[in-house]
Amino acid sequence: MVEKKKLSRRKMDKLRHRHQMLAAALDLFAAKGYHNVSMHEIAGKAEFAIGTLYSFFKNKEDLYKALIVEMTDEYHRILSDALFKENDTLAAIGEYIAAKAEFFTNSVATLRLYFAETRGASFNIKAGLDQDIRNLYDEMIEKLASTMKRGMDRKVLKEGDPYYMAVTLEGITNAFLFCWLEDPKRHLYASNVPMIKELFLNGCLTK
Amino acid sequence: MVEKKKLSRRKMDKLRHRHQMLAAALDLFAAKGYHNVSMHEIAGKAEFAIGTLYSFFKNKEDLYKALIVEMTDEYHRILSDALFKENDTLAAIGEYIAAKAEFFTNSVATLRLYFAETRGASFNIKAGLDQDIRNLYDEMIEKLASTMKRGMDRKVLKEGDPYYMAVTLEGITNAFLFCWLEDPKRHLYASNVPMIKELFLNGCLTK
Amino acid sequence: MVEKKKLSRRKMDKLRHRHQMLAAALDLFAAKGYHNVSMHEIAGKAEFAIGTLYSFFKNKEDLYKALIVEMTDEYHRILSDALFKENDTLAAIGEYIAAKAEFFTNSVATLRLYFAETRGASFNIKAGLDQDIRNLYDEMIEKLASTMKRGMDRKVLKEGDPYYMAVTLEGITNAFLFCWLEDPKRHLYASNVPMIKELFLNGCLTK
Amino acid sequence: MVEKKKLSRRKMDKLRHRHQMLAAALDLFAAKGYHNVSMHEIAGKAEFAIGTLYSFFKNKEDLYKALIVEMTDEYHRILSDALFKENDTLAAIGEYIAAKAEFFTNSVATLRLYFAETRGASFNIKAGLDQDIRNLYDEMIEKLASTMKRGMDRKVLKEGDPYYMAVTLEGITNAFLFCWLEDPKRHLYASNVPMIKELFLNGCLTK
DNA sequence: GATGAATGAGTATTCATTCAT
DNA sequence: CATGAATGAATACTCATTCAT
Structure with missing residues (x-):
């Protein structure tokens, strides 16, 4: 029992330390960019x-990757949850916007x-992750597109390419996030x- | 006369050389990112x-700034031209999308x-340009917003914040550019x- | 009695562990060189x-020294035994070559x-052992030289500097070991x- | 002419600087060993x-390789010259020993x-040169062996394996060099x- | 006594920038 | 005025060693 407790304390410590390092890295990378942050810093x-x-x-790359992957994973989990929380298409879209x-x-x-x-061309990592991230991003778009498709089937949304509808929503939300x-x-x-x-949903035209 | 010609030839040469350098820099920066390109390269x-x-x-920063400024200047000139070519609001919006x-x-x-x-957080330049570029970008949005405002005044566009309408159009066009x-x-x-x-203009909802 | 047994078992264990460490170190140092092997490895x-x-x-140096010293000690013990097993000079020389x-x-x-x-200039240890090893090596040469001297006294070997005769035998045996x-x-x-x-003994000349 | 001179002076300078660097590296590597010398030093x-x-x-490896290759090349050139200066086998052997x-x-x-x-196990370079050097070394031995062979054909040297005879000479000369x-x-x-x-030639036995 | 997490001095290497020719 | 050799600060990364548990 004592043995087990001891071991688990060590593992807990390691995990905590890992989080501290990732948190420091996140702050610095976000503030100054990958190439302007040193490992010593x-x-x-x-x-x-x-x-x-x-x-x-x-x-350094490995650290950065870990950061991005963990962030992306959580992000996509949350968005997926939001998207599938409500069966009603319009409600789902609202949840998505709010969750994001x-x-x-x-x-x-x-x-x-x-x-x-995802938006700016990232040159921070030699290879691999870049594509991984893009793939995950595309997966998200596809999920969003399938929600749009459902909306069309239910005659709630206008007929059209659901993929581009998803892209449009992405574009609008990103633009507002960027303003903020x-x-x-x-x-x-x-x-x-x-x-x-x-x-x-309604566009800018007067009806 | 000969003197003048010589001088002007020299100036022409210098200008051409400058363009060659900027062109090389553009290709490299776009392909590999600011920090992964050396001045020697x-x-x-x-x-x-x-x-x-x-x-x-x-x-290096100065070179990068020159590149961005020249690019941005031309970009905004073209977009402004597109926006003011047509008096009709909807036509102007179409021109804008096409020109971009x-x-x-x-x-x-x-x-x-x-x-x-503009979209990705840029960490390529220590200070100054960053803000300059953002200001230019915002000016562009304001121009677009004033077109939107005109559309509202003419009852072509729905009432609302013209700025956010412009932001929305920016978001959608960027999203499609990104796909491409x-x-x-x-x-x-x-x-x-x-x-x-x-x-x-019409959004995604069925009417 | 129990106490004593326990202690002696402990000591045996320690000795065994020491041997295991030295064996691992020997393999690694021989395969990759002192500087290309880490203590973790x-x-x-x-x-x-x-x-x-x-x-x-x-x-690390201490570990390396221990390895070298134990190896050298055994090596010299074996060569000395070989050299003094036979009284006859030529037989002794044969034993020496075979034992080595x-x-x-x-x-x-x-x-x-x-x-x-011993042959390549060793730069593995800062100071001290280097000289110790060289001294031991020289001692060995001297023993060999004294065998040569005895051979001369008995008119079995040609007159000459017994030290250089020993050096010659060392050189030849090392060259063949190196080939192998x-x-x-x-x-x-x-x-x-x-x-x-x-x-x-006879050189390369035809008689 | 002036142009040419200028250019050649620059090249001369570069060559001289290269030699200075190699000379410094030679001294340091010989005194302290590859791994105990820093590039800054x-x-x-x-x-x-x-x-x-x-x-x-x-x-660093490239610098070391350049050093070794240039040294080895000159060394083998000199030994080859010595070996083929004299037609007489015994004289050639004498020349070889003296030149070395x-x-x-x-x-x-x-x-x-x-x-x-060549003698000590070198762990200074990852791969490639190691084998190159060994091959060059073996070539040298083969040249020496062919001299031995000629001596046998002329009945000057005892019958036997010329390769091992060459190895023997190598061993003896190295042993004496090592003493020195x-x-x-x-x-x-x-x-x-x-x-x-x-x-x-005559070995150690009394006749 | 064993463990392995933490330490930090040390090292190879890059690259923006300068300046003598 | 173009050139490119020379500079050296900066930085990623390693590894021998220590010590709290």
Whole structure:
């Protein structure tokens, strides 16, 4: 029993330390960009020696990848949940917009990295992850597209290419997130969700 | 006369050389990212000595800034022209969408840099340009917003915040450009312009 | 009694563990060289924790020294035995050649280290051992030289400097060992012992 | 003409600088061993900045290889010349012994590296050169062996395996070089050449 | 006594920038 | 005025060693 407790404490410690390092890295990468952050800086901010950092991540790229993957995984989990919480198509779309906004408003840093990796051309990693991330991103779009398809089948949404409808929603939400990122005071999040939904569903034309 | 001709020839040469250097830099930056391109590489690709490169641009950042500024200037000139070519609001919006697409389809490299600088969090330049570019970007949005405002005044567009309407159009067009950038064969540009216009104006709801 | 048994078992264990560590170190050092082997690697191969390794040897150099010293001690014991087993000079020389060959053919790894330390300029240890090893090596040469001297006194060997005669025998045997080390299949050991003896004693000239 | 001169001066400078760097590296590697010498140290001793060193050699291994290859090439050229200067077999052998001794007595450092690379197990380079050097070494032995063969055909040397005869000569000369390396005062070079020749040709037995 | 997480000095290497020719 | 050799600060990464549990 004592043995087990001891072991589990060590493992807990390791996990906690890993989180501290990833948190420090997230802040720094988001603030200054991959290439303007040194491993020493990350170690310093996390209050560990450089060697300790390297005992957790085999190199800088590996650390960055871990960060992106964990972030992306959680992000997609949350969006999927939002999308499938409601059976009603319009409600699902509303949940999606709200969940996306909420996820990022909790962490500006995460949003910066998300944009850097998915919208801006990312040159931070040699190979592999880049494609992985893009694939995950595309999967998300496909899920969204299938929601759109369902809406069409139910005659709630206009006929058309569900993929491009999903792309459109992505584009609008990203644009608003970007506004908020640039000037959080001016562009309040709460009031925008209904507006985004309205713009996406009804467009700008007078009826 | 001879003197003058000589001088003007020299100036022409310098200008041409400058363009060659910027072109080399554009290709490399777009392909590999600011931090993964060395000044030697740019000089090599442009077929000049490193010292010559430095006689044109005082440092790497300066070269990058020149590239971005020239690109952005032309981009905004073209978009403004498109926006004010037609008095009719809906026609103007169509022109805008088409001009934006055309500008970038001529140069994937330019599009990559545009995304890197405006959408992805750019960490390529220490300070200054970043804000300059954002300001220019915002000016563009304001121009677009004023077109939207005109549309509202003419009862062509629904009442609402013209700024966010502009943001919405930006978001949708960027999303489609991004699709094309990722997979140019799948997402053809020509057929998408009307679809974008339709999605922006009428939304996705069945009437 | 129980107490004593326990203690002696513990001591036996420690000794066994020490041997396991030294064996792992020998293999690795011989295969990759002192500087290309890490303490973690040795600990891993010996299946001990790094701290345990350090409880047996105070540092890397110390471990290496222990290895070399134990190897050298046994080597010299065996060669001395061979040299003094036979009273007859020529027989003694034959025994020496055979013993040297046999000692190393049992362990290629040992031979690699032997060469690294005695023939190649060794840069593995800061100071101290280097000289110790050289002294031991010289002692061995002196023993061999005294055998040569006895041979001269008995008019079996040609007059000359017995030291250089010993050096000559060392050189020839090492050269053949080296051949074998490089290409064990081509250069068989058993058949070479008489040849070495003949070359050393009679030279290459026709009579 | 002026143009040409200028250019050639630059090239001369580069060549001279390269030699200075290699000379510094030779001294340091010979004194302390590959792994105990840092690139900064070499650059410092050669009185260049670290970057300059790297503009001449793409990495540490490359610098080391250049050193070894140039040394080995010259060494083998000199030995080949010595071997084929005289038609008479015994004279050729004498020349060989003398040339080998002379080559190294000019540069203790070179001898240290030669031993480190050819006799001691070298672990300084990952792959490739190692085998190259061994092949060159073997070529040399084969040349020596063919001289031995000629001696046998002319009934000057005893019948036997010419390869092993060459190996024997190598062994003896190396052993004496090693003595000299260890204690240059005690083991004078000039007086040893005839002794080596005598020991190799006639052996140690009384007639 | 064994363990392995943590440490941090040390090292190879890159690349923006300068300046003598 | 173009050239490219030289510079050296900066940075990713390793590994011998320690010590709390």
